[in-house]
Amino acid sequence: MRFSNFFFPKISNLYFRSKHKSSGKFLEKVDAQRKAKYPDRSKLLKKVTVLLGYDGIDDSIDNELCEKCNGGKDDFDVSLACKRFPSISLGFFPPVELYDEATCSSMDEGLLASQLYQQFLANSSDPKLVDPDSLYETWTSLCPGREDGNSSSLTEHMHSGSPTLKPKAGRNLEFHLDEPVSATTMLETQNTAAPMQDILDRSINCIPGLTKRQYSQLENCGFHTLRKLLHHYPRTYANLQNAEVSIDDGQYLIFVGKILSSRGIRAGYSFSFLEVVVACEVMQNGSTSECIVDETESRKLRTIHLHLKKFFRGTRFTYQPFLRSLESKHKEGDVVCISGKVRTMRTKDHYEMREYTLDTLQDEEDSSTCGKETLYPIYPSKGGLKPNYLKDIISRGLQILPPNIDPIPEVIREDFKLICLRDAYTGIHQPKNLAEADSARRRLIFDEFFYLQLGRLYQMLEGLGTKLEKDGLLDKYRKPELNAVLVEDWSTLTKEFLKALPYSLTPSQLSSVSQIIWDLKRPVPMNRLLQGDVGCGKTIVAFLACMEVIGSGYQAAFMVPTELLAVQHYEHLLKLLENMENRQMAPSVVLLTGSTSSRQSNIIREGLKNGDISLVIGTHSLIADKVEFSSLRIAVIDEQHRFGVIQRGLFNSKLYFNPASLKLESAKSDDSSKGDNIMAPHVLAMSATPIPRTLALALYGDMSLTQITDLPPGRIPIETYIIEGNEDGFEIVYKMMLDELDAGGKVYLVYPVIEQSEQLPQLRAASADLKTISSRFAGYNCGLLHGKMKSDMKDEALRRFRSGETNILLSTQVIEIGVDVPDASMMVVMNAERFGIAQLHQLRGRVGRGDRKSKCILVASTPSSLNRLKVLEKSSDGFQLASMDLVLRGPGDLLGKKQSGHLPEFPIARLEIDGNILQEAHLAALKILGESHDLGSFHSLKAELSMRQPLSPLGD
Numbered sequence: 001m002r003f004s005n006f007f008f009p010k011i012s013n014l015y016f017r018s019k020h021k022s023s024g025k026f027l028e029k030v031d032a033q034r035k036a037k038y039p040d041r042s043k044l045l046k047k048v049t050v051l052l053g054y055d056g057i058d059d060s061i062d063n064e065l066c067e068k069c070n071g072g073k074d075d076f077d078v079s080l081a082c083k084r085f086p087s088i089s090l091g092f093f094p095p096v097e098l099y100d101e102a103t104c105s106s107m108d109e110g111l112l113a114s115q116l117y118q119q120f121l122a123n124s125s126d127p128k129l130v131d132p133d134s135l136y137e138t139w140t141s142l143c144p145g146r147e148d149g150n151s152s153s154l155t156e157h158m159h160s161g162s163p164t165l166k167p168k169a170g171r172n173l174e175f176h177l178d179e180p181v182s183a184t185t186m187l188e189t190q191n192t193a194a195p196m197q198d199i200l201d202r203s204i205n206c207i208p209g210l211t212k213r214q215y216s217q218l219e220n221c222g223f224h225t226l227r228k229l230l231h232h233y234p235r236t237y238a239n240l241q242n243a244e245v246s247i248d249d250g251q252y253l254i255f256v257g258k259i260l261s262s263r264g265i266r267a268g269y270s271f272s273f274l275e276v277v278v279a280c281e282v283m284q285n286g287s288t289s290e291c292i293v294d295e296t297e298s299r300k301l302r303t304i305h306l307h308l309k310k311f312f313r314g315t316r317f318t319y320q321p322f323l324r325s326l327e328s329k330h331k332e333g334d335v336v337c338i339s340g341k342v343r344t345m346r347t348k349d350h351y352e353m354r355e356y357t358l359d360t361l362q363d364e365e366d367s368s369t370c371g372k373e374t375l376y377p378i379y380p381s382k383g384g385l386k387p388n389y390l391k392d393i394i395s396r397g398l399q400i401l402p403p404n405i406d407p408i409p410e411v412i413r414e415d416f417k418l419i420c421l422r423d424a425y426t427g428i429h430q431p432k433n434l435a436e437a438d439s440a441r442r443r444l445i446f447d448e449f450f451y452l453q454l455g456r457l458y459q460m461l462e463g464l465g466t467k468l469e470k471d472g473l474l475d476k477y478r479k480p481e482l483n484a485v486l487v488e489d490w491s492t493l494t495k496e497f498l499k500a501l502p503y504s505l506t507p508s509q510l511s512s513v514s515q516i517i518w519d520l521k522r523p524v525p526m527n528r529l530l531q532g533d534v535g536c537g538k539t540i541v542a543f544l545a546c547m548e549v550i551g552s553g554y555q556a557a558f559m560v561p562t563e564l565l566a567v568q569h570y571e572h573l574l575k576l577l578e579n580m581e582n583r584q585m586a587p588s589v590v591l592l593t594g595s596t597s598s599r600q601s602n603i604i605r606e607g608l609k610n611g612d613i614s615l616v617i618g619t620h621s622l623i624a625d626k627v628e629f630s631s632l633r634i635a636v637i638d639e640q641h642r643f644g645v646i647q648r649g650l651f652n653s654k655l656y657f658n659p660a661s662l663k664l665e666s667a668k669s670d671d672s673s674k675g676d677n678i679m680a681p682h683v684l685a686m687s688a689t690p691i692p693r694t695l696a697l698a699l700y701g702d703m704s705l706t707q708i709t710d711l712p713p714g715r716i717p718i719e720t721y722i723i724e725g726n727e728d729g730f731e732i733v734y735k736m737m738l739d740e741l742d743a744g745g746k747v748y749l750v751y752p753v754i755e756q757s758e759q760l761p762q763l764r765a766a767s768a769d770l771k772t773i774s775s776r777f778a779g780y781n782c783g784l785l786h787g788k789m790k791s792d793m794k795d796e797a798l799r800r801f802r803s804g805e806t807n808i809l810l811s812t813q814v815i816e817i818g819v820d821v822p823d824a825s826m827m828v829v830m831n832a833e834r835f836g837i838a839q840l841h842q843l844r845g846r847v848g849r850g851d852r853k854s855k856c857i858l859v860a861s862t863p864s865s866l867n868r869l870k871v872l873e874k875s876s877d878g879f880q881l882a883s884m885d886l887v888l889r890g891p892g893d894l895l896g897k898k899q900s901g902h903l904p905e906f907p908i909a910r911l912e913i914d915g916n917i918l919q920e921a922h923l924a925a926l927k928i929l930g931e932s933h934d935l936g937s938f939h940s941l942k943a944e945l946s947m948r949q950p951l952s953p954l955g956d
């Protein structure tokens with residue numbers, strides 16, 4: 001209550017007129033403690049009302065209102081009182097709050113509200129007494145913080161002169177407008193204000209009839225615009241037909257029924273559960289809808305009881321208030337739609353559901369609309385907003401959509417058989433049947449992919465100079481068959497290096513190098529992704545690309561995610577260079593990592609700056625500000641998903657800047673470099689996790705893709721075994737290990753964790769197992785390798801394993817990427833079910849890299865996980881396994897946390913099944929940009945593109 005507006009003049013009057021001691025004391029008290037606690041304040045309020053001669057609070061309000069409405073005036077000069085009590089002020093100063101909702105008990109609040117509401121109804125019958133301002137003021141001040149939409153709608157409505165107000169039963173006072181503001185009128189005004197398409201990006205406030213409170217609730221939950229609201233898609237659709245089938249154990253079904261009871265039960269010291277019983281009417285087993293005739297219908301239906309159970313462990317969940325609050329969420333008599341997994345119970349027609357989603361339907365009518373022919377959209381709740389509430393607001397939003405909001409030209413829609421955008425929104429939110437929902441979904445998925453592709457291609461075209469180049473790029477995407485440079489035309493250095501290799505390239509490797517060299521000779525920076533199955537020999541392809549640019553007088557940088565890998569590549573390359581016939585030609589190669597001493601780093605940086613060094617292999621250190629290149633021409637990024645786009649892009653800042661200082665100027669053998677001395681370096685990214693083409697397109701839509709499809713000759717397929725990790729199982733595993741070691745092999749033992757943890761005692765840990773394994777295999781040396789070790793320790797562990805000083809290497813997933821020990825011949829993965837299929841394939845690729853027959857044993861901790869792992873027994877094709885993983889676990893799990901972080905968000909599309917739509921969207925984007933490189937002829941598309949902001953590169 002606004003003390004300043006209501007009581008203050010009264011009390012001051014009393015105090016100053018009669019020098020009343022109590023009122024003086026009261027004023028002093030309020031003056032001193034502006035924020036008294038609620039009990040004190042309620043006492044004060046009571047005292048004041050009595051002091052003022054009223055019977056109670058309601059009496060005082062009543063009289064006050066009457067006085068106001070009758071034009072009663074108090075001629076007392078309040079400025080006098082204000083001087084005496086400075087903190088009690090009138091006018092625009094903050095009010096002295098007598099009630100504070102946070103501490104005010106809900107009972108009292110409800111009581112006050114209903115009292116006030118009664119007052120209002122009584123007073124509003126007399127037109128003279130209707131003073132909206134004072135009523136609104138009094139209501140909101142009695143319930144501070146409740147200046148909600150309902151009250152506002154009340155005021156607005158009263159101001160608008162419409163008298164029809166409908167109170168809704170309930171604890172809080174709610175007013176509902178009988179007739180919302182006409183949607184058409186709203187639309188008309190909006191239409192004149194802005195182009196139709198803009199409506200999607202208008203504030204949510206444009207939805208007619210939205211109260212202030214609803215508006216702020218929606219805003220708080222992120223629904224700032226109509227677009228945001230319409231993109232809140234249904235999670236699923238309930239279809240009553242589902243409940244008509246016979247109910248079997250383990251089926252996922254949807255029911256509509258009435259809540260009979262809801263009980264929160266404490267079942268033990270730290271165990272409780274919630275049981276909601278719902279009665280549903282379903283068909284008798286075996287009945288079909290055709291056999292229902294009106295009269296017999298009731299006989300054909302039977303009532304079943306669903307027992308929905310949720311379990312809670314922990315003492316804090318056993319407290320009565322918690323259990324009561326759980327119970328109260330489900331009210332007896334509520335009509336609900338439940339979907340989930342059914343389990344039969346012993347009692348006939350009783351079923352238990354432990355995994356379920358429950359949505360309260362607005363009323364009984366709703367349950368009939370989710371009947372046979374209609375789909376009932378079920379929304380996920382968001383930020384505390386209930387699904388049904390969202391459903392209602394969304395359907396209001398749909399009403400104001402004009403037909404012409406589609407930025408995609410009609411010709412493209414026809415070509416790709418797409419429905420228009422407005423129909424898509426209606427179809428997804430209010431489908432008449434599944435086919436309609438399906439074509440709506442297809443259109444919306446198309447949009448998600450289309451703008452992503454359009455954005456990326458648009459950005460790439462912007463980076464190019466002439467129209468010819470732009471057309472060339474688009475052509476390249478349209479006809480992905482690639483141009484290649486024959487070996488004869490490779491630089492002399494590359495050819496010399498090729499000769500020094502101890503093996504010949506596989507056909508796939510050869511064509512990859514030729515394609516890459518073709519790109520390197522063009523004046524446009526290459527952006528290529530090289531992928532292939534584990535151990536297919538990508539590294540050598542990248543080395544050859546580096547040799548090509550070095551042979552043309554430039555520098556190359558090779559960035560890898562770990563020091564372990566950097567050292568391995570560095571040593572590997574040095575060995576290959578040593579084999580070169582003409583050693584004079586060998587370029588200068590250095591290693592730069594975090595462990596490089598600062599003295600050495602300075603020398604290396606100097607060498608890179610003045611062009612003395614031609615190739616640097618290293619980790620993130622390569623992109624440090626201090627590292628400058630004289631003529632960087634290619635950046636190879638191994639395991640590129642481990643780097644962010646920004647890190648990849650940082651190479652672009654290391655532009656080729658000083659051609660005059662080129663040490664190998666004379667070595668220039670082609671003219672590709674002329675006039676392009678400010679060109680960004682070519683980027684060759686490598687990915688060891690083979691990913692399906694769709695996913696690659698979504699992840700790296702702006703990259704050309706090269707795939708190595710064959711393996712080096714002579715590889716003997718790895719034998720894979722899936723074994724259950726019980727006592728017998730481990731005996732078998734240890735026996736196989738011993739046989740392998742006795743035969744001169746080397747064994748990797750891979751663990752999911754480094755240290756044993758109390759939370760997950762079933763997981764075997766690398767450190768903890770070192771002792772056990774060492775004593776079990778007493779005649780052999782064991783080593784340990786994990787991510788927490790210092791880098792020199794890691795290098796040492798790997799070196800010892802490579803050289804044969806250790807025979808068994810206990811390790812974590814650190815070896816998953818890139819580690820190449822060709823004579824390692826056995827891998828045992830503990831708790832294998834903890835790893836993804838693609839990850840296990842990647843791990844398995846650490847063995848079988850030489851000419852020795854290798855084995856991989858996957859030890860599963862539970863029998864249930866054996867089946868999932870069986871696919872690895874059957875297939876050794878990384879691409880096939882990745883596709884399977886994509887379908888089974890989705891892109892997030894397939895790619896791992898870091899890489900999937902680069903995946904753009906697709907609210908409705910699922911890459912695992914919507915790959916063909918992605919291809920179509922890609923083609924559509926090419927078609928549009930082919931017509932107009934800068935989207936100049938497609939203003940609406942350009943506007944839409946900027947609204948969707950797909951220009952953030954690769955989604956991160």
Ligand SMILES: Nc1ncnc2c1ncn2[C@@H]1O[C@H](COP(=O)(O)OP(=O)(O)OP(=O)(O)O)[C@@H](O)[C@H]1O
Pocket residue numbers: 503504505506509532533534535536537538539540688712713817818819820822845849
């Ligand atoms: N054409 C070839 N013939 C024979 N051996 C080859 C050939 N190409 C590469 N290799 C050898 O195969 C092994 C694996 O090569 P590399 O490390 O380049 O594979 P990768 O594709 O990078 O695999 P991963 O992704 O698993 O690291 C290396 O020991 C390499 O020397």
